[in-house]
Amino acid sequence: MKRFHSFRLDVPNQALWHGDIRVALTPKAFGVLRYLVEHAGRLVSQEELLEALWADTYVNPEVLRKYVLEIRKVLGDRPEEPAFIETRPKRGYQFVAPVIDESAPGRLPAEGTKRLVGREPALAELSGYLSQARRNERQVVFITGEPGIGKTALADELQRRARNDGVRVARGQCIEGYGGKEAYYPILEALGHLCKGSEGESVVRILATQAPTWLVQFPALVDSKQRQMLLQEIVGATRERMLREIGDALEAIASAEPFVLVLEDLHWVDPSTVDLISAVARRRAPAKLMVIGTYRPADPALAEHPLKSVRQDLLMHRLCRAIALEPLRESEVAEYLSIDSAGIAVPGGLVQLIYRHTEGNPLFIVAALEHMKAQGLIDVEKGSWRVKVPLDMVELEVPESLRQMIELQIDRLAEDELRVLEVASVTGALFSTAVRAGAANIDEEKFEDLCEGLARRHQIVRSADAQEFPDGTTSASYEFVHSLYREVLYNRQPHSRRAKLHLHVAERLEALYALRPSEAASELAQHFEKGGDWLRAIKYLQHAADTAGRRYEPRQAGDILQHALELVKKLPDAQRSERETEIIDRLAKIYIAWVRKATGM
DSSP: OEEETTEEEETTTTEEEETTEEEOOOHHHHHHHHHHHHTTTSEEEHHHHHHHHSTTSOOOTHHHHHHHHHHHHHHTOBTTBOSSEEEETTTEEEEOSOOEETTSTTOOOOOOOGGGTTOHHHHHHHHHHHHHHHTTOOEEEEEEOSTTSSHHHHHHHHHHHHHHTTOEEEEEEOOTTGGGTSTTHHHHHHHHHHHHSTTHHHHHHHHHHHOHHHHTTOGGGSOHHHHHHHHHHTTTOOHHHHHHHHHHHHHHHTSSSOEEEEEEOGGGOOHHHHHHHHHHHHOOSOOOEEEEEEEOTTOGGGTTOHHHHHHHHHHHTTOOEEEEOOOOOHHHHHHHHHHHTTTOOOOHHHHHHHHHHHTTOHHHHHHHHHHHHHTTSEEEETTEEEEOSOHHHHHHHSOSSHHHHHHHHHHTSOHHHHHHHHHHTTSOSEEEHHHHTGGGTSOHHHHHHHHHHHHHTTOSEEEEEEEEOTTSOEEEEEEESSHHHHHHHHHTSOHHHHHHHHHHHHHHHHHHTSSOGGGGHHHHHHHHHHTTOHHHHHHHHHHHHHHHHHTTOHHHHHHHHHHHHHHHTTSOHHHHHHHHHHHHHHHHHHHHHHHHHHHTO
8 A cells, every 4th residue: 555645545456545535546547646656756758658558559648648637637636736746748757746655564554534433342343353354264244333323434444454454355335226126236346346456357267267157247357259158157057056156256265365345235235145145154164254244224124124134143153243333422422523623622512512412423423513614603713612602502503313414514515516416316326427417417527527526525425436338438436425415315306307317317327338238227227217217117127137037036037027017007008018918928937937946846
């Protein structure tokens, strides 16, 4: 890990970090930055860069300028007064910022952030489980707590420390809606990131030898000849084979060095992923493997979800661990506020007010502070906190719930920023500028600038990895810092506006995935359904059912087709009959095959 100013270059995971926020960079731009940082302090010619990054391939030297511009944009660097990259006309580039190698022997890891105040025992417990994983003792750990309590912050800090120690890390996130219907959604996301990372070739080789039923789910990673060979190899495969193969593959990935797999927001998880977690936890072979899952135990989505019973059974058999995060205590709130104000002591009355009002929820504390400062009720002036009105008046000014607080934060945004975020909210936690800009009636460059401005102010969204689409489009991506922001932004819009946005997003996605529509079938089906285009929703539900079939999940394929059958009822009579017959026929074949397998016929 190499640090320069407030940025960290994470070479093993091909990531650039600004504090705790991952900054989006295209792979080639990351390669240019990496080379310049590794040769900081000396002039690097254009020829040297081209030879290092594009050996045996002719590339127009002008392409370097494009990537340097991309890097400068994310670093906030100005070419006329460079703090990071200095351009030497007709000669090359020089990285001029001081670089600290954090992987050097004897260097202590960087301190955690204020969000981990009061989480030292939980972090120590989590670190202990990672130490056990290093000793070939597989670990499955669930981190639970209410929204905003700090589950992601704790998991992120463990990931940061693990990366600093050379541990391989991958992350997948469950998505409300279509993500909960698509088999193995967060696992496939995590594997996809691994395969595109700096050690992606080795992961692809492992999948090819240990888990061909999984590699075939990534058509972009193999050529047509290899794909045909894989399809022949997996003829007759079953769901049980997929589960066995992923267990073998995860153990192979973790054979040389520990591997941490983080699965976020399991309250929206699909049933197949639950079965996978259970299967991995029950395997008896030693493995340097750690699986971390976060979820809200009180979320309504979990009421009848298999995750509850699986977790209870794993706990009963001592096959998993559980860390339940509680609200911060009053003393911890005081520490939290003190760190927020650069160590300045906070008046006791203000601490008590914020603690009583927020009940120690970190996200609520941050939102309450921002609200009070924006209203001119409190401030830090000349090295001390100032409460500008009586505390009882402050209390009357502060909204009673976190959602109300978020509403007020949103109301303070500029009109363009609000429009961008409302469009982004229709798609889930993660969104790309290439898909959403048109729906906001804003050109993509301005859309990205607005998102980047919000991310730099640490407001509502943060940068994520750049996204590459099947048609070759590469787009900047962002994610909401917490799902509650997305939920509030989405629910405050009229139904008719949401429907139009869903339809616009669906049509843009459809164009981007025209070459490989099955990769986004569930997402497309959801957007077309919410946009009121029943015919195209049914079309992509059928694609999604095909995908479930390729993942050997007949029950899930049947559920998807049953949903499609419900939508058929909304079609005009002229369109209904043919599609109804087609879907019923497919359902019958699935159920016949299912019964035969269950009865051994």
